Amino acid sequence: MLAETIFSAASAAGLGIAAVTAYRKRFLAATRIAAYSLVPVGLVMTGVVEWVSGIAFKPSVWLGFGVLGLAWLLFMTTRAVERRRGTSRGERKAARAAQGEAIAPAASAPPSTSGIPAGRPRAKPKKEQAAASGDDFSDIEAILKKHGL
Template sequence: MSDVLLFTVSLAATVLGLLASWRFARSRGTASGLRGAAWSLVPLGFYLTGLTGFLASLALNPARWAGVAVLGLAGVLYVVSGVRLRSRAPEAGPRRVAPAERQGAAPAPRGGAALGDGMDDDMKEIEEILRRRGI
């Protein structure tokens, strides 16, 4: 595509977007108008940085499509690795033993209440599971 045509299309998209943003600012508020203005300036920014020419040549160039596919694959692999790293369980180290447990005595429940004082059976069971796991 010619440079003049790319500039004209980019400028037209920017002007139309800014007009729509002004309308949104009047009807929906300043924040919506500012957000619309930001998005409206993107086509002109693409043209001025040369990205519009790249995107126009991308449509007919298989080598550039391959590059975009490789970058997309790299992004997917990066995201998947982050998910996998977060989902790994922390390695179990040596468990800390409270002094009361070392002597064989039952640990005192949190809050000073004994197990069963005014609690229903479900709460007793939950507290017992948490106590066994050291939580």
């Protein structure tokens, strides 16, 4: 009952501030203040305030929070012990990758060039592509040097 009274008083005060703001011809701000002021009354009318105050003052609820905290503490302790032992995620990923390579080592090998049809143009080798992109950068470097940058 006390919480409902406090929330209602806060809403009344907010509506008063909104009225003063509207009197000063700041209607957009007044509307925003009025909207914020109506939220506590809405919470009281829907019963949320009563529900929250009922939860906050029950010992069983606080025991539940304590159990959740204990579970979190145990979880974090096991994670810390796991890290100290050295079985980290990175090591497990590396072991899985090594195992995957042993299963199918040629699965990711590039296809042979002998199967390319005659009418289809062949792609440039990577060295030629790197040289072509290097030429582009040398032009840029020359322009920058010319301008003293």
